[in-house]
Amino acid sequence: MRYIYHLIVLYLMLQTAWYLVQERTFWKQAGAALVLVLLLLRLFLVK
Amino acid sequence: MKMGNRAAFRRRLSTVFFAALVLAACFFAGREFRTMRAPDAIYPGPGLTASRLLSDYLPPLKGTPGDTPVYVFEGKAPGGAVLILGGTHPNEPAGFLTAVLLAETIRTVRGKVVIVPQANASGFTHSDPQEGSPQRYEIATPSGPRVFRLGARVTNPVHQWPDPTIYVNPGGQTLAGVEARNLNRVYPGRADGSLTERVAYALMALIKAEGIILGIDLHESAPEYPVINAIVFHENAADLAATAQMALQAEGLDFRLEASPPNLRGLSHREWGDAAGIMAVLLETPNASHGRLKGKPSASLVVDGRDRFYERAAKLGRLFVPFGPEGIPLRERMARHLAGIAALLDALRELTPERAVDLESVPSAAAVRAAGPGTFLHPPK
Numbered sequence: 001m002r003y004i005y006h007l008i009v010l011y012l013m014l015q016t017a018w019y020l021v022q023e024r025t026f027w028k029q030a031g032a033a034l035v036l037v038l039l040l041l042r043l044f045l046v047k
Numbered sequence: 048m049k050m051g052n053r054a055a056f057r058r059r060l061s062t063v064f065f066a067a068l069v070l071a072a073c074f075f076a077g078r079e080f081r082t083m084r085a086p087d088a089i090y091p092g093p094g095l096t097a098s099r100l101l102s103d104y105l106p107p108l109k110g111t112p113g114d115t116p117v118y119v120f121e122g123k124a125p126g127g128a129v130l131i132l133g134g135t136h137p138n139e140p141a142g143f144l145t146a147v148l149l150a151e152t153i154r155t156v157r158g159k160v161v162i163v164p165q166a167n168a169s170g171f172t173h174s175d176p177q178e179g180s181p182q183r184y185e186i187a188t189p190s191g192p193r194v195f196r197l198g199a200r201v202t203n204p205v206h207q208w209p210d211p212t213i214y215v216n217p218g219g220q221t222l223a224g225v226e227a228r229n230l231n232r233v234y235p236g237r238a239d240g241s242l243t244e245r246v247a248y249a250l251m252a253l254i255k256a257e258g259i260i261l262g263i264d265l266h267e268s269a270p271e272y273p274v275i276n277a278i279v280f281h282e283n284a285a286d287l288a289a290t291a292q293m294a295l296q297a298e299g300l301d302f303r304l305e306a307s308p309p310n311l312r313g314l315s316h317r318e319w320g321d322a323a324g325i326m327a328v329l330l331e332t333p334n335a336s337h338g339r340l341k342g343k344p345s346a347s348l349v350v351d352g353r354d355r356f357y358e359r360a361a362k363l364g365r366l367f368v369p370f371g372p373e374g375i376p377l378r379e380r381m382a383r384h385l386a387g388i389a390a391l392l393d394a395l396r397e398l399t400p401e402r403a404v405d406l407e408s409v410p411s412a413a414a415v416r417a418a419g420p421g422t423f424l425h426p427p428k
Contacts, residue, residue: 005208021062024054033065037072045205046077047173 006043013039083172083182087195089116089147089164090425094154094408096121101163104256105238105249112206113246115168117253118150119161120406126158127395127402130254130262131388134165135230135315137198138175138337140184140349141380142265142330144195144420145388148381148410151425158404161257166250167230169206169242171198180336184346186377187419190426197349200337201228207242217244218312226313231264234318254323260402261287261395264315264329265384269338270357270366270375274331278387279305281320281327288328290394291387300386300412330387332380333368340365352376378419386412 016039020032041047091098097119102109104117115134133146146164153160165171174180174197185192204210210224216233217240226232228243236247254262261284268275280288288304295302307316307327319327335341335357336349342356353374361370368375389412396403410423 001208020065024058026061029061029065033069036069037076040069040073041077041080044077046080047203047205 009039009042013043079182080173083174083196083198086168087147087165087171088193088428090151090428091118092151092153092408092425094120094152095150096155101246101249101253104252105245107238108245108249111242111245112169112172112203113167113242113249115163115165115246117161117163119159119257120150120153120155121159122155122157122405124157124405127260127399127404128159128161128258129392129395129404130257130259131160131162132166132250132262132264132315133163134171134198135167135264136200136266137165137167137170137196138180138200139265139267139334140195140197140336141267141332141334141377141384144186144377145265145381145384147195148385148415148420148423149388152423153409154407156405156407158402159257160404160406161253161259163250163253167198167202167243167246169202169246170200170230171196173199173203173205175199175337178337179344181344181346181349184349186350186421186424188421188424188426193421193424193427197336197346201225202230202243204228216313217247218318220312222313231266231315232313234313234315235322251318251323254319254325259323259325261326261391261404262315262319262323262328263388263391264319264327266329266331267334267337267380268331269340270333270335270368270370271338271340271360273367274305275333275367276301276383277303277305277331278391279307279316279329279331281307281316282309283320283324284326284328286398287326287391287394290397291390294390294393295386298386298390300383302383302387328391330384332383333370333375334380335370335375350377352380378416381420382412382416385410385415 016036099117102114134143150162214222214227233244233247235251237244278288316327316329335354357370
């Protein structure tokens with residue numbers, strides 16, 4: 001079950017990171033960065 | 048530099064900036080979160096006769112986040128055996144700290160006392176989400192502050208995931224999914240169940256192995272919740288609870304009696320009595336810091352228990368306890384727990400003298416109320 005959780009979070013994290021790289025607007029990048037922090041912490045099971 | 052190149056450079060720069068920001072935020076937030084995994088320091092007093100782990104009663108629990116210390120204080124004279132449980136809900140600090148205070152001070156003359164200060168050890172490793180609760184609070188002692196974690200009501204989801212949509216507990220009660228991580232909804236537990244169910248099962252095994260006759264589960268509830276300042280009792284403990292309540296009322300402490308509903312399964316005061324046949328009681332004190340009407344959550348609210356919104360709610364008649372400008376501080380809530388435990392032990396001695404449990408060097412409720420718990424706790428190391 002833990003691996004499934006990791007895979008889901010990793011997928012979302014990669015999508016968000018890709019969005020951060022591709023996005024041209026500063027504030028949209030800032031929004032993506034905020035979400036990325038939470039996903040990265042979740043990926044390492046830090047809560 | 049051409050306009051297109053400049054824009055691309057700026058975008059790359061902001062991407063690098065945000066990536067660095069994400070890594071820095073993760074580092075500092077992660078470091079802070081991980082400190083919650085460090086156990087609280089508890090220094091059992093000279094009356095300790097055996098120190099165990101909950102996994103001694105259920106070996107598969109060993110090395111898991113559900114394992115937790117069990118302190119045994121046994122007297123030389125024969126008597127009954129009493130279990131005192133704190134930290135079933137780690138966001139209810141008076142229950143946890145009263146168990147710690149007893150573990151650090153008591154000597155048992157007759158019978159046996161088993162203390163588990165952090166029944167749901169996993170719940171101490173995180174905070175309730177979306178509450179803005181402080182991670183820690185301090186208790187001042189003459190030699191400096193002791194720092195304790197303020198955990199969450201339920202097991203850390205990192206340790207038990209996912210929650211079911213609907214949770215059916217071992218007693219067959221249908222509950223919301225999150226209750227699968229609430230220790231006080233999963234009794235009598237399952238040996239091969241979830242982490243929380245295994246903790247509950249281990250506690251039931253402890254009750255049987257240690258020959259417990261009376262179990263006291265220490266809790267707190269929100270001032271707007273009707274089951275408050277109460278002794279919740281299993282029918283096995285009806286005489287005991289009524290005798291204790293009369294003594295408490297005579298001391299001027301208002302405690303109400305609440306019978307454990309027979310069809311509400313999974314709670315300690317129900318399953319300890321039904322599954323293990325012991326006298327089971329649960330004590331509740333009023334805690335503003337985990338109520339819904341509170342203002343800003345803070346360590347001061349946990350310890351001092353003052354909140355102007357609760358004051359207002361009391362004036363509007365919305366609470367089940369009096370709540371004035373002085374609030375309901377932790378020392379008062381711990382004093383109530385200590386008075387409740389003392390009255391229950393007195394009642395046990397009165398009703399079944401051969402199963403009495405006699406303690407000495409227990410801080411009195413009045414002394415804790417007047418001087419604060421820090422006066423009696425072990426100094427910090």
